[in-house]
Amino acid sequence: MALNTMLSVCRRKFDIASTSRIKKFVLEYSTRSLVEVGKLEIPKIQGKYDAGQLFLHRVFGYRGVILFPWSARVYDRDILANKKTTKTPDTDVNTSNQVGREVKGKNHTYYQVLIDSRDCPHIRAQTEAVTFLGQQENSKSLYAIPGLDYAAHEDILPYRTTEHQPLCHELFDKFLMPDPDKDPPFEARETLRAWQERNHPWLELSDVHKETTENIRVTVTPFYMGCRESQNSTVFWWRYCIRLENLGELSVQLRERHWRIFSLSGTLETVRGRGVIGQEPVLSPEQPAFQYSSHISLQAPSGHMWGTFRMEREDGHTFDCRIPPFSLESKNEDNSLPTGVV
Known part of the structure; x- marks a missing residue:
């Protein structure tokens, strides 16, 4: 209805x-x-959205269409923090800052989506964030599919279009075909199913990590990209997507980043720098969110990362916003390479 x-x-x-x-x-x-x-x-409280569902993104405001769902484990450190700040007869100490403390994950639905190209220039999220390794085994290059994103179930605001052109994206007609007898009135083509199956290892969303510091929520989603041979060694690649949301009433600006990167090979690297991807984004009540992606390579099949963002409020107050710890895990690979285009 x-x-x-x-x-x-x-x-x-x-x-x-x-x-x-x-x-x-x-x-x-x-x-x-x-x-x-x-x-x-009406947004769905129960069940999943089908392929072809048009929607408005609750946070970034872009128009999009759902391709297929993913089931991810969400590790929310805010839940642990809330439990630990509640005093009990056995403990009255807040231990939520301990990096190694176990956080239980809960299953949650996300969706692979296409972004309407008409909206791409106006949203505060990278629209070329989903990247792949080059087609050649020894290639160090990366390539991206513009307008491909992941959206959480609660970020989907479904709508029925009245436009002649429901969505502008070069893959829309390749992946979906109209079916006026269905709701939503689009059906997945075989090309979408085949593309999803071929690229499943490189697209799969499995873990999502969240933590809030002084009303700034950081959400991190890592993705394994594969490995390549380099100078008689194997290099493993991951990309990670980070979303920052200002849940408060005062504007805040990201000034610096501080990363700690641990590799299974035994190395611990520290990375510091101004801003992220060449920007120092402001999170205001009018534009409270910013999203970007980056990459990391290790000479080991696994590792983990954590860190902080130095934030500055409009009143001059600065604080370190925690980036939740997350694992970098590789997967068993066959000889197939990602095929990012149809």
Whole structure:
């Protein structure tokens, strides 16, 4: 059953305004004229969304379409911190900062999605974040599929389009075909199923790590990319996606990063630098989130990373925001190489 709600696109700013009965979703671009793009539907509390479901991203505001689901283990250190700050007869010490303390994971649904290319220039997330190793075994190059992302179930705001062109992405028609008798009115093509099967090891989302420091939530998702031979040694590659969200009312800016990288070979590396990917993003109440991806290589099949971001509030207060520890695990590989394009 669809909500009596209009989904609109404006040409300059994304904003969510709500009343008791109506929610208007407005995306700001180059002009201020509103264009209706569809009608919102009731988000699913139970069950999963099907391939072909159009949606608006709750945090970044882009229009997208679901390709297929992933089941991931979410390790939320905030839950552990809440338990440890509750005094009991046996303990009254907050031990949530201990890096090695075990955090139990819970299964959660994420989705592989395509981002509408019309929205890519206006969102605070890298739209070329899903990368692959080069096709040759000895290649050190990386290549990306533009407009490919992962979205958590709670970030999906489903809608039914009223546009002639439901989504702009070069893979949309290759992966999905219209089926007006279905809900959603699109069906996965065999090319999508084959592409998912071929690239499953490089696309699979398995672990998600979360931790909040002074109202700044950091979410880390690592992905194994494969290994390559380099100067008589084997180099293992991972990419990791990081999302920062400001849950407070004061603006805060990311100033520095500090990483600790441990390899199974026994090495411990420290990395410090200004900002991330050449930026020092501001997380404000109007634009509270920022997402980016980076890469790491080790001469060992496993390791782990942790660290902090130095943050500065608008009142000048600085603090270290914890990056939750996460493992870098390799997988058994066959001779197949990732095929990122169809």
